[in-house]
Amino acid sequence: MGANGTVAKHYGQGAAMEVCSAEQGHTAASKCFDDDGRLKRTGTMWTASAHIITAVIGSGVLSLAWAIAQLGWVAGPAVMLLFSLVTYYTSALLSDCYRSGDETTGKRNYTYMDAVNANLSGVKVQVCGFLQYANIVGVAIGYTIAASISMLAIKRANCFHVDGHVNPCHISSTPYMIIFGVAEIFFSQIPDFDQISWLSILAAIMSFTYSTIGLGLGIVQVVANKGVKGSLTGISIGVVTPMDKVWRSLQAFGDIAFAYSYSLILIEIQDTLRAPPPSESKVMRRATVVSVATTTLFYMLCGCMGYAAFGDNAPGNLLTGFGFYEPFWLLDIANAAIVVHLVGAYQVYCQPLFAFVEKWAQQRWPDSSFITGEIQLSIVSSGFKLNLFRLTWRSTFVVATTVVSMLLPFFNDVVGFLGAIGFWPLTVYFPVEMYIVQKKIPKWSSQWVCLQLLSLGCLIITIASAAGSIAGIMSDLKVYKPFSTTD
Numbered sequence: 001m002g003a004n005g006t007v008a009k010h011y012g013q014g015a016a017m018e019v020c021s022a023e024q025g026h027t028a029a030s031k032c033f034d035d036d037g038r039l040k041r042t043g044t045m046w047t048a049s050a051h052i053i054t055a056v057i058g059s060g061v062l063s064l065a066w067a068i069a070q071l072g073w074v075a076g077p078a079v080m081l082l083f084s085l086v087t088y089y090t091s092a093l094l095s096d097c098y099r100s101g102d103e104t105t106g107k108r109n110y111t112y113m114d115a116v117n118a119n120l121s122g123v124k125v126q127v128c129g130f131l132q133y134a135n136i137v138g139v140a141i142g143y144t145i146a147a148s149i150s151m152l153a154i155k156r157a158n159c160f161h162v163d164g165h166v167n168p169c170h171i172s173s174t175p176y177m178i179i180f181g182v183a184e185i186f187f188s189q190i191p192d193f194d195q196i197s198w199l200s201i202l203a204a205i206m207s208f209t210y211s212t213i214g215l216g217l218g219i220v221q222v223v224a225n226k227g228v229k230g231s232l233t234g235i236s237i238g239v240v241t242p243m244d245k246v247w248r249s250l251q252a253f254g255d256i257a258f259a260y261s262y263s264l265i266l267i268e269i270q271d272t273l274r275a276p277p278p279s280e281s282k283v284m285r286r287a288t289v290v291s292v293a294t295t296t297l298f299y300m301l302c303g304c305m306g307y308a309a310f311g312d313n314a315p316g317n318l319l320t321g322f323g324f325y326e327p328f329w330l331l332d333i334a335n336a337a338i339v340v341h342l343v344g345a346y347q348v349y350c351q352p353l354f355a356f357v358e359k360w361a362q363q364r365w366p367d368s369s370f371i372t373g374e375i376q377l378s379i380v381s382s383g384f385k386l387n388l389f390r391l392t393w394r395s396t397f398v399v400a401t402t403v404v405s406m407l408l409p410f411f412n413d414v415v416g417f418l419g420a421i422g423f424w425p426l427t428v429y430f431p432v433e434m435y436i437v438q439k440k441i442p443k444w445s446s447q448w449v450c451l452q453l454l455s456l457g458c459l460i461i462t463i464a465s466a467a468g469s470i471a472g473i474m475s476d477l478k479v480y481k482p483f484s485t486t487d
Helices: 013-024 026-032 045-056 059-095 112-119 123-163 174-187 193-225 242-259 263-270 280-313 328-364 388-407 411-438 446-477
Strands: none
Touching (some): 045 193, 045 263, 045 280, 059 193, 059 242, 059 263, 059 280, 059 411, 112 263, 112 411, 123 263, 123 328, 123 388, 123 411, 174 328, 174 388, 193 280, 263 280, 263 328, 328 388
C-alpha cells in the first residue's frame, strides 16, 4: 500500500498544500512535505510517549491490586515485570517495521495492517486485520464500562457520605454509559492522530492524577492498618476453592496483559513522528522506554500498595470497588480524572479502525459526495471541516459499543479477556514474524529459535488467561440482569 492508498492525514490537507505551493513554490516542497508527499509530520518523542501513556495507563491500572491479590507478593510483581519487558522488546521489534528496507528512506507503512501486509502475506494479513480491529472494538466496550463505573462511583461516594455506609445506594450504570457515549460521539469527529495530541496529553495528565490518588490512599490505608497485608502466594485456598484459585490466577494474567496492551496502535502513533534524522524507529524506541518504564513504576506502586492495604479483599477496581469511602471528595476527583482519561484513551485506540473504514469507503465510492465531501463549520475553528460519512459511521460505532457495554458490564472479566486474546497475536506473534522477515533472520539460527520460544511461551499464557476470563464471565452471567441497578 502506497501513499495513494491511504486516508489523508487531514481532511483539510489540500488547502494546506495550496498554501505551501502559493507561498514558497516547488523549491520549498521539502519544507512543507515529507518524503511520501504528505504534510510534514510534527510528532516528537514526548507526543508519542503521551499517546502511549494515554493508551497504556488506562482502566487496567485499577485492577492490578486485585490481580496481585490472586498471585501474591512473589508472582504478582514478577509477572508484571515480565509483561513490561516483553512489551518493550516486542514494541522495539515492531517499530523497526514502520519502514520497509532502509530505516530512514524506506517505504512507510502507515498502519499496523500495512506493516503486516508489507512483511507477511496470505491469510496472516486477514487474521491480523480481524484481530486488531476486533480488539479495538473490545477495548472501546471495556473503556465504556470502566468510565460508567467511575461516574457511578462518584454518585455512590456522595450517597455513602450523606446516608452512611449502611445504605446500599443502588444505582443503574446505564445512564452513565449513555453520557459517556454522547461525549465520544462528539470527540470522535476529530479526524486523526495528529489532531488529538492535546487530548492525549490531557488524558496522560489525568492518568497520573488518579494513579497518584490511588497510591496515596493505599499508603494511608497501610498506615491505618499498622502493617502490610497479603501473602507470598496470594488469596488462600479455603477463602476460595482450589478451582477458583486457578481461574482467578489465570484471569490475573489477562488483567496484567491488558494493562500493557498498546502494540496494535504503535505503528499509527509512529506515523505521527517528524521525519529523520533521527529515524522514526529510534525515536519510537526512546518513547517506548520512557512510557513503559513510567507505566511499570506506576503499576508497581498502585498494584502493590493496593494489595498491601487490602490483602485478599483487594477490590476489582481500586477506586470504584469502595475499599475507600473517605475522603469522598478526593475519590470524586480521582474518578472524574478516570473518566476524562478514558475519553481520550477511547479516541486513541479507535482512530486506526475509523481510518480503515473511511479509507475503504473512499476507495469503494471515490465520487460520492457523502463519502468524500466536506462542510465548513464556521461555528468551530476555521480549520475544521465536517465529513458526513465520518459523522454517520463514527456515531454509529459509538452507539453500538455503548449498547453492548450496557449488556456486559463485567469490568474485571472483560478486561482480562481483552488482554488475553489481544496479547499474543498483536503484541508478540506478528511483531516477531515481521521482524524475522524484515531482518532476514535465518531459520533455526539461535536468534530465530529464541524469538519462536518467546512467541510460544506467550501463546500458552494467552490461552490460559482467556480460559480464566471466560470462566469468570460465565459465572457473572448466571446472576446478572441487564439494565439493573448496581450494588
